[in-house]
Amino acid sequence: MKKSTLLHLRIPFSFFLLPVFLLAVAISTEAHTQNLVLAFLTLHFLVYPASNGYNSYFDKDTGSIGGLKHPPQVSKELYWTSLLLDFVALCLGMFISLEFTVMIFIYGVISKAYSHPSVRLKKYPVLGWLAAGLFQGYFTFLLSFIAINNISISEVWNWSIQLPGVLSTLLLLGSYPMTQIYQHEEDTRRGDVTISKKLGILGTFHFTAITFLLSSSGFFYFFTEYYTLIKGVLFLSSMLPVLVYFTWWYLQVRQDEQKADFTSTMRLNFVSATMLNGYFIYLWIS
Known part of the structure; x- marks a missing residue:
């Protein structure tokens, strides 16, 4: 296999x-160990990488993409x-x-429709946004x-x-x-009109802040209603580092929109995913 692939x-x-998978694990009452391991490997080492590779092959990005600051040239091998x-x-x-397999197949079809030139959901701001949120959130959950x-x-x-x-989709x-905020020029070059491009840089921050507030409130209600008040409070506490970084970055971008770059986006993703993963693992073992 080529290094670029x-x-x-x-x-x-x-x-x-x-986080979506760990949320499903955390609220499971009778987890089937073999299925848990197989589903984890299938999603995170096969389905997601396949989707990433397929998307990269048809996008042929020259600028930074999620997880790759300097993407190499793609080949047919990818x-x-x-x-x-x-x-x-x-x-x-x-x-x-069989049901799991069919759902994996459906996920794969949608992920291909997202980037394939004959459909390319990515070029439709609302449709592409809804497809990504629904299938990476609710459907995957x-x-x-x-x-x-x-x-x-x-x-x-x-x-x-x-x-x-539903809350996992709202969060996504x-x-x-936010994952598209540094790609506006690249998307414009390809003719893709993403939801972030429509919202604008500051508009993307404002939209994400509102949705983050709604989803966090929803998760607080869920953990308080179905678990305990302490677990609800702990969830909100685990989100504080995300809120702090997001606010700091937003203030930077208000001064200079060039600060809405790849590195800062990946840092936000890392902080958010780390805190969510950590909380859901805590919920699982507790």
């Missing part, structure tokens, strides 16, 4: 998507590798359940939950399961525009 799979970037990873993911999925608990999709319609799934709908 491996880099474009962006396997470490899966860390930023891990295209075939991404498809191979998807195929292996489907094969592994069958060891869990549900497929993770049914795998971890070894149940069918007909058993996940309880509000105690649906609410965290707020954070996703």
Whole structure:
């Protein structure tokens, strides 16, 4: 495998998507260990890297992208590798359940439609934003939950399961525009009109702040209602470093919009993912 192919799979970037899976683990009452491990490996080492590689192949970015400050030139090998990873993911999925495998397949189709030139959801600001938020949030949460608990999709319609799934999408709908904030020039060059481009740089910050407030309030209600007040307060406390960094960065960008760069975006992603992952692991082991 070429080094460029491996880099474009962006396997470490899966860390930023891990909170949705850990949330599903944390609220599971009867986790099936084998399914948990298989689902984790399938999502974070096959499905997500395949999606990253496929997206990179058709984007052919010359500027920074999520997880890669200086992306190398792509090759046809990246295209075939991404498809191979998807195929292996489907094969592994069958060891869990047919429903899980079908949902993985649907996720793969949507992720390809996001970047493939014949559809390219990415060029539609609202549709692309909704697709990313829904499938990386709610949909992934549900497929993770049914795998971890070894149940069918007909058993996940309880509000105690649906609410965290909805909240995970709300959180992603707020954070996703921030991942596009430094790519406005690159997106304009390709003719993609992302939600962040529509909102503008400061507008993206304002939108994310409002959505972050709503999702955090929703999670506080969930953890207080279904667990304890202490767990709700601890969740809000775990989000404080995210709020502090976000506010500091926002004040910097108000002075100079060039500060809305790749490095700062990745730092926000890292702080946010680390705090969420840490809290959900705490919830799981407690």
